[in-house]
Amino acid sequence: xxxxxxxxxxxxxxxxxxxxxxxxxxxxxxxxxxxxxxxxxxxxxxxxxxxxxxxxxxxxxxxxxxxxxxxxxxxxxxxxxxxxxxxxxxxxxxxxxxxxxxxxxxxxxxxxxxxxxxxxxxxxxxxxxxxxxxxxxxxxxxxxxxxxxxxxxxxxxxxxxxxxxxxxxxxxxxxxxxxxxxxxxxxxxxxxxxxxxxxxxxxxxxxxxxxxxxxxxxxxxxxxxxxxxx
Amino acid sequence: xxxxxxxxxxxxxxxxxxxxxxxxxxxxxxxxxxxxxxxxxxxxxxxxxxxxxxxxxxxxxxxxxxxxxxxxxxxxxxxxxxxxxxxxxxxxxxxxxxxxxxxxxxxxxxxxxxxxxxxxxxxxxxxxxxxxxxxxxxxxxxxxxxxxxxxxxxxxxxxxxxxxxxxxxxxxxxxxxxxxxxxxxxxxxxxxxxxxxxxxxxxxxxxxxxxxxxxxxxxxxxxxxxxxxx
DNA sequence: TAGGAAGCTATACGCTCGTATCGTAGGCTC
DNA sequence: GAGCCTACGATACGAGCGTATAGCTTCCTA
Numbered sequence: 001x002x003x004x005x006x007x008x009x010x011x012x013x014x015x016x017x018x019x020x021x022x023x024x025x026x027x028x029x030x031x032x033x034x035x036x037x038x039x040x041x042x043x044x045x046x047x048x049x050x051x052x053x054x055x056x057x058x059x060x061x062x063x064x065x066x067x068x069x070x071x072x073x074x075x076x077x078x079x080x081x082x083x084x085x086x087x088x089x090x091x092x093x094x095x096x097x098x099x100x101x102x103x104x105x106x107x108x109x110x111x112x113x114x115x116x117x118x119x120x121x122x123x124x125x126x127x128x129x130x131x132x133x134x135x136x137x138x139x140x141x142x143x144x145x146x147x148x149x150x151x152x153x154x155x156x157x158x159x160x161x162x163x164x165x166x167x168x169x170x171x172x173x174x175x176x177x178x179x180x181x182x183x184x185x186x187x188x189x190x191x192x193x194x195x196x197x198x199x200x201x202x203x204x205x206x207x208x209x210x211x212x213x214x215x216x217x218x219x220x221x222x223x224x225x226x227x228x229x230x
Numbered sequence: 231x232x233x234x235x236x237x238x239x240x241x242x243x244x245x246x247x248x249x250x251x252x253x254x255x256x257x258x259x260x261x262x263x264x265x266x267x268x269x270x271x272x273x274x275x276x277x278x279x280x281x282x283x284x285x286x287x288x289x290x291x292x293x294x295x296x297x298x299x300x301x302x303x304x305x306x307x308x309x310x311x312x313x314x315x316x317x318x319x320x321x322x323x324x325x326x327x328x329x330x331x332x333x334x335x336x337x338x339x340x341x342x343x344x345x346x347x348x349x350x351x352x353x354x355x356x357x358x359x360x361x362x363x364x365x366x367x368x369x370x371x372x373x374x375x376x377x378x379x380x381x382x383x384x385x386x387x388x389x390x391x392x393x394x395x396x397x398x399x400x401x402x403x404x405x406x407x408x409x410x411x412x413x414x415x416x417x418x419x420x421x422x423x424x425x426x427x428x429x430x431x432x433x434x435x436x437x438x439x440x441x442x443x444x445x446x447x448x449x450x451x452x453x454x455x456x457x458x459x460x
Numbered sequence: 461t462a463g464g465a466a467g468c469t470a471t472a473c474g475c476t477c478g479t480a481t482c483g484t485a486g487g488c489t490c
Numbered sequence: 491g492a493g494c495c496t497a498c499g500a501t502a503c504g505a506g507c508g509t510a511t512a513g514c515t516t517c518c519t520a
Contacts, residue, residue, distance in 0.1 A: 021467080039269045043508065053469045054508090060467090064508065109339055111390040119391040134421045143396060143412040147385060148421075150392045154384005155377060160341040161349040162380045166373060173441055181434055182373040188420050188427035191364045191378075197418035204411055211403055251497080273478065283499045284478090290497090294478065465518080473510075480503075488495080 022060045024050040026074060029067045034103035038068060038110055072107070072114030075100055080121070098171070105157040122149045155179070252290045254280040256304060259297045264333035268298060268340055302337070302344030305330055310351070328401065335387040352379045385409070 019027070028049035032041035043064050047054040061067040079100045107115035127145035130136075138144050155162065159170045168175040192200065258279035262271035273294050277284040291297040309330045337345035357375035360366075368374050385392065389400045398405040422430065 037267075037269075039267075042506080044506085055470075055511095056468055058509065108391045109387050116391050116394050119388075119395055123395050130421070133423075133426070134419075136415065136419060138412075138415050140408065140412060140415075143408050144415050146392055146395045147409060147412040148416060150385045150388040151381035151416075152384075154382075154387060155380045157339050157384060157387055158349075158380040161338045161346050162376055164346050165349055165353050165376045177434060177438055177441065178370065178373050179377060181431075182368075182370060182377040184422070184427060184430050184434065185366065185368050185370075185374050186378060186381075188422045188424070188430075189364075189366060190420055191360070191417040192414070193363075194418070196363070197414060200414050200418075201411075204407060204414065208407055211407060272476080274476090285480095285500075286498055288479065461520100463519090465516105467514105467516080469512105469514080471510100471512085474508095476507075477505085478503105479505105481501085483498105483500085485498085486496090489493090490491100 021050065021052055021056060025052060025057055025060060025067065026070055029071050030074070030099060030103055033068065033071060034099065034106045037106055038112070043067075068112070069114070071103065072112060075103055075107075076114055076118055079104070079118070101153075101156055102159075105153045108153060109157055119146075119149065155183075251280070251282055251286060255282055255287055255290060255297065256300055259301050260304070260329060260333055263298065263301060264329065264336045267336055268294075268342070273297075298342070299344070301333065302342060305333055305337075306344055306348055309334070309348070331383075331386055332389075335383045338383060339387055349376075349379065385413075 025046065028046045029041070032046050032049060035041070043057050044054050046067070047057050057064075057067060061070055082097050082100060104115065104118055108119055123142065123146045126149050127141055130145055130148070131141065136144070162179075163170045163175060166175060166178060168178065170176060170179055190197075255276065258276045259271070262276050262279060265271070273287050274284050276297070277287050287294075287297060291300055312327050312330060334345065334348055338349055353372065353376045356379050357371055360375055360378070361371065366374070392409075393400045393405060396405065396408060398408065400406060400409055420427075
């Protein structure tokens, strides 16, 4: 992925950016995949966005799926690096980080292969964060972390409707500040009173026992309960 | 949408279910749209799932978009009814409710028109729920509710990766119980200490002031901060 | 300085999609 | 029972997709 500039019809002048054409294609793929999904983003569109012929996409990445895999790999590699920089050096307002997030969120909705491993990685990091900053004697720390990450990413995926409902773009400075404040609100005070929580816990324990009993005798199934409002 | 049964190639015998063919198409659309998205679900597949010719889809709904609109309308209408029944009569384990949820979540990811209005409706209901059960002197109750709903739906959309990470299907009795417990955990105890919350709040206030100042003089933008682990 | 390798475009093939059109069968109205 | 409306299937069409291939240009190497 180092700098290289060779042959081709257009004479070797700088073309819009100083990136390799290969890198330009990858970046365009990253952006269009996260905006429109794997199906929605066509090779031709990606090529156009990179100011390149569709054939070149195939030349460099073999196939659309190949480009997809390359994007996955890139996010997996650079993503963690960028995220660490953001977390530990406070460089939070990187548009690159946002792009990675959006790409990941899309991938996870669509169930891409690399998305799953990235999700696992995020869950593990979150679990560590939770153990350090929000300890709890929960019997299922991994479940707690996984659900939190899924919900976090959800807010990103729902960006469009969320923006509409709030009246301001979630990605704009004002909108993201508003979301950040709301998130702070949600994270700093419990939604359920100790009373309600205890009642819900009891109900779930009962359900769990019923489930265990059913497992032994192939009884009727039962689904979850107890979420506020949604 | 009443019962009707007229002409057609197959003699008037009962076909697989007792639903109108029109209703069968709508149901298949509901299912396939929520499983594969608007692009992923083809008219031919939907027709096959409904044991019907592709032409009949067009006949009844005009176009694929028409079918989509009909599904939206159905969810908008029946959805609230079902949800109310679920909430107020405790009938939580309806597979129909789950289908509606999944359809909605997909719609919102894809930004369908009706999804937006449904989202608004959900936000309003959640806001009421929050005011009653988790009062707070937040300056932005609507923002809090909207974010909560977006995150709730996110967990649904991320079902695939979430299931993979947890090791058990989120929709199975065991899996959904586990998710419900994790959710209870998250909702019943704050993730941020009063200390950390105060610090974050101060940082956001500072950011907000900087933003207001910039608004007057067209200064440089700045993006949000302060989310745990994600 | 000849020749192969790499970057790149242009063009075309085959497939699948949404949609349009036509033909047919049954029920309703007068 | 003639005429018409509605339900429905079969077939076809054009567009857009991913992909294959051929050919040109430039650089590297021997």
